[in-house]
Amino acid sequence: MRFFGSAAGVSAVLVLGGLSFPALAATYDFVPAPQTDLNRIYRIDRVTGEVSSCQYGLQEGTIGVTLCFTSGEGAGPQTPGEYGLVASRHEREGGVFRVNYRTGEMSICYVFDERVVCTPQATPSPAAPATPAPSATPSVRPGTGASPQRP
Template sequence: MLIAKTAPRRLPRVVPAALGLAATLAASAASAEDYAFLAAPQTSLNRMFRVETTSGEVGVCQFAVSDRGAGVTLCYPPGEGAGPQEPGLYALAASNHQQEGGVYRVERRTGRMSLCYVLAEQVVCTPQAR
């Protein structure tokens, strides 16, 4: 009985390519925006605040009913003081006051905070203080 010798099979070189792809995805994920969300403490509002955790930019959205009776999401853009701040580690915090329509933007590393709320169809925030 003769056994034919064959050359060993080589596996495709996908491992280095896969590692490169994984590194690219990790780098893009690290640069992606990360948000934190918090509902307004006022029980009669259906507003949801969001903050970009690195830049501190604040936005707000809420549910509304259109003229046709359909539900829509209304979002208010950042206005005075609600745009990007110095880079940091931002979060949102609510008071326990049930009539409070705004939330606090807090910078977790420095302890600075400001109150953010909707005014004239935009989100505004007070100057940061500590």
């Protein structure tokens, strides 16, 4: 077998071998909980939005265990999209935001009763058009030549 010494050669081998670069793309993203005294990390499937979580736990007579929490209510697969996790900067917050970068929808995910749960996804409503503030000076009718009257 001949080895290729360039990136182009490696690409050719991957494509010829039935693999392509998108197949090598990361399927999951990981974000730690912002709570500073909690050793929990959240995982999200970037396409389905499914969220799970793991953390370190003490267990007598061992070096410890990895405690994992599967997806529960609202944390399971969503409509396919482009999902990610965003941690707030609130140092006592144990949950994270699940965001859909395509739609702008967001929900909050956290561990509850040994499962990861998420609130329903929501999108902030668009801002209402601004209404002009009432003028502090009385208006003058055009063409009258009159000055504003004082009360």
